[in-house]
Amino acid sequence: MTDEELDELVAQVQAGDSDAFTELVYAIRKELRIFISAHAYSADMVEEVLQATLVVCYEKIHKYELRGTFLCWVKGIARNLNFKELSSRSRYLNAKDDFLDRLVLDSALETFGGAQDRAEEWVERLKVCIGKLPADSRAMIEKRYFENMSIRTLAQVLEKPESWTAVNLYRIREILRKCMMGEVAK
């Protein structure tokens, strides 16, 4: 959906059309989720921040001026809420008991907002990188994420050991990460 089309929907929402808001959610939801995932540390957090962003978006939508920048406007809201959520969760995580969560959270906070923060750009490139994967690797990724298969289910579908499946997924994600960074570098 183009920026102009988004503004038309926003104008309808501003006029009090609740169905238009449903259309708007459908239009921006995926992109917002990808954007939020750039700095998220868990799937739960992504969904919570996404929900909060949409609530704030609806409450403040009358302040938005129709200039073709609605997605940027919403991403600004999402970014602020994302940082608030990361800071809030950081205070409650116990270093020992939630060591694994803490590692991910610290990594997310480390890349947030600094001059080296290019995670949001990388995530924009992820779709391109997925398209460059070999067919079998892309098929594995699609099964894992699009069909939402667990590692055990995927291993059973592929008729491979879990460890083999796990190692391959691990390597594909690493390739994709390097691809994202490489794409940005270009």
Added chain:
Amino acid sequence: MNEPEFALLTEKYLDGTLTPVERRELVEFLLAHRDRQHDFAEQVRQHLRLTAQMRPCDRAEARKTAEIILDVIEKESLPASRVRPPVITEPTFRETIRAVWHGLRAPRDSGEYKFARFMLWRLCGPGPLAVGLSLLLIFLLINFVVEERNRPPDEGITVILRDTPEVVPGAEALTENLPNIPIERPTLEPTVDSKLTDPSTAGALADTESLSTPVPDKDDSVSPAIGMSPRLNPSTRILAHVAPGRTGPGRQDALRKYDAPPGLEKAVLKALYWLKEQQRPDGAWDGTDRAAMTGLALLTFLAHGETPSSGEFGGTVERAIRYLLGIQRPDGSFSANEYAHAIAVTAIGEASAMTRIMILGEATDRGLGVILRGQQDSGGYDYGYGKGGRSDTSVTGWQLQAMKSAVLAGNTDTRLAASINRGVDFLKRQAWALDGSGFVYASIPGQSAGAGGTWSMTAVGSLCLSLLAHQEQGGLIRQSLKRLELSYPPWDAADQKKPVYSWYYATQAKFHAGGHDWSEWNHHFARDLMTSQKADGHWEGGDHDSGSHVYTTTLSTLMLEVYYRYLPSYAWNSKGGWARRIYRPR
């Protein structure tokens, strides 16, 4: 842990299927291999990105999300009127009181009665009671402070109780630079007290002014450097019980009671204003001896009830006190002159009695030490506190007044009573002339004066005996007063100076005697004085006046203040103690 195991545990972590054992293994591995911690975090974050990227998003899910959001927003923006009221509401205070009132009249086993008792316990329990008492205490305290600050000066003599430095370095220089601010004198109009209806006294009192001294502005000439401003210390004490006649109302009562002539208070105030204008920046007054003049001037202000806390003359009194304290020497003497020293001790002692300022009491005690040491065996005093045997009644008179002042100041020196007794003995045995002509000017040691009593020395002796002697000397006091009746030096004779000195003593002695002695003297002395007062308030032409007129003016003013000046007196009784004795005309 090898590569496949680490990758498998990571995938299980992403799926949320790690067992506790597996989680512990993963944590221990990452703790042991810090270089893999970054890889683990990046794998997890990449997993989240892929999930977001690959997750399908259908319209039904979007609609559900939108409905949830709209529902949340609608509930948050619900108007207050649509909010369901709470099930339990707190009753208002009025409702509670009403329920208690009805409950107390309900049967004792009813819930209403129990509720009323419970609420009464709550209202009158320790907590509310403590809060109520605290508020009451605070209210009373605030009320007391406000009342103290708003108390007009005429209601009592307020003084400051604190230690003050004797001399503030640089104070003289600062005070010398003070601008000479003219102070407008209040216009005093006599008014007749309409409440007096007694026909026997109405005639006499019709002319007696009921002056209400206006509350003047604060004395602006007080130097901040002096640092004794009464406003700096709110701690005050009413000394009406010490000097009832010197307070505003007490003064008016005394003027009426002792038949003061009209215009007397106005004359006194004019004199006080004149003295105030004559005060030097260092607090002294010029004259033959500054210590003596300052002591006499201070006595005139104190007699009018003025203290450092007073509004109009507070600064004047303060500077005078500071000057005297500043000139007191280490041995306790205020001056090398025996008259000046005794006058200064009298003034400081009186100030101490009225204000209870500790440093004044100490200065009085030190000054008194000089007087006690200078007394001769005969009980009399000579010039320069000489011990050659010659005694001078005039000199002795001032020393005895100083002793009396020290008594009022609360001096506890055990030698004081003995000295007073010796002084009285001196007057009785040596200064009184055997021929009944009165007290002599000087006496020969060990011998009674045969003749040569003078009117002025008789006045001195009469006053000193009145102030200090006990009842056994009553006969001698009567004889001396009788001698004073025979003749007296005229006040305004053309060919001689005004007899300020002798009149000063005679006026006080006759006031203490009261009765016929006082009424006859009172008939003319105040009028004579007021007639000769200059327009600006001073008197001049007195004997021993050096030209500054301070001496004549102070003694004249003290005479006019005799109606209310005297503090409660104490007499040395035969039982060995001081008995309070209030002088009243007989």
